[in-house]
Amino acid sequence: MTLQTAIPCTFMRGGTSRGPYFHRGDLPESREDAGRVLLAVMGSPDARQINGLGGATTLTSKTVMVSKAAPGEKQQVDYLFAQVSVDKDFVDWGPTCGNMLAGIGPFAIEEGLVPAEDGETKVLIRAVNTGALIEAVVQTPGGRVTYDGDAAIAGVPGTAAPIVLNFADAVGGATGRLMPTGNPMDHIEGVDVTCLDVAMPVVIARARDLGKTARESAKELDADRDFMARIERIRRAAGLAMGMGDVAGKVMPKFAMVAEPAGGAGVAARYFTPLATHEAMAVTGGICIASACKLPGTVAAGIAVVNAEAREMVTLEHPTGVMEAVITTGTAEDGSATILGGGTLRTARRIMKGEVYIPAAVWPGK
The missing domain is CATH 3.10.310.10 (Diaminopimelate Epimerase; Chain A, domain 1)
Structure with missing residues (x-):
């Protein structure tokens, strides 16, 4: 047998x-x-x-x-x-x-x-x-x-x-919309957030609004149980606002926080999986965060250091180093800024x- x-x-x-x-x-x-x-x-x-x-x-x-x-x-x-x-x-x-x-x-x-x-x-x-x-x-x-x-x-x-990865139709894969709530910024559970769906739906907040710097290690963030519980409450409420229903126990949407870059360009970011801090940076999540840096009115737009060219590299500082994403922007039919594609390099x-x-x-x- x-x-x-x-x-x-x-x-x-x-x-x-x-x-x-x-x-x-x-x-x-x-x-x-x-x-x-x-x-x-x-x-x-x-x-x-x-x-x-x-x-x-x-x-x-x-x-x-x-x-x-x-x-x-x-x-x-x-x-x-x-x-x-x-x-x-x-x-x-x-x-x-x-x-x-x-x-x-x-x-x-x-x-x-x-x-x-x-x-x-x-x-x-x-x-x-x-x-x-x-x-x-x-x-x-x-x-x-x-x-x-x-x-x-x-x-x-x-x-x-x-290995170069190019995401040509990354917008709205999970929710059908670039900004699932219809807004570049929402106020959820007392915190300003941007809910974006590019390669991965992500709820993005400013680190300072959460009492953090986005310089912390993954271990430090995971050890702060009150903080982890707070961002999970925000993520669940945002999931409802994004039309994704009750996301308790699910890994989408993800959560991220951003801050001014230490290296002078790009943005400092911490990404959550969602109940633990990512030890580096997810590709899809990184492309979404980088996209937020290129879109006006988001929580990341006023923090990230990038120029206004249509195609530009965005550097994401994460717990173990940096990841670079190339984001292609364009103009939607209604005249608003949109994301045409994103890419990055992996091995x-x-x-x-x-x-x-x-x-x-x-x-x-x-």
């Missing part, structure tokens, strides 16, 4: 996150059944995730499923993301992850889903969770993926080959390829 089910997977680092990458067809069709499998894969619910692949943090309890796009679709591959709770029996299918996204292009090429070109290969990806289209530019000298290079990103030791690395085993009682396999 087979007591365990073997599932093919590739374990990869994508940006500042890591986790198993699967072919969608190797997992159960229904998300409910797939969720049970992913909980078993990661070893959840358990604070240490000792019985699975999870790393006991939200950044290392992420899973990815990839499939070749259907004939006639614009994209080449579909990317389905699932955030597996560390200590709860819960899998969130709502958000996407821009860091894990960095590994999709290399995975798709390595697995034969997309043919490699000599020099660099562009992979058009649809984020199934949000419907966004993203172009990943992967280094493929000689028609093979290379992971070695001189690109460095904060939060990851060493250097690697650059990825293939760590392991093989099979992960789960109890057959969870799923006997196909």
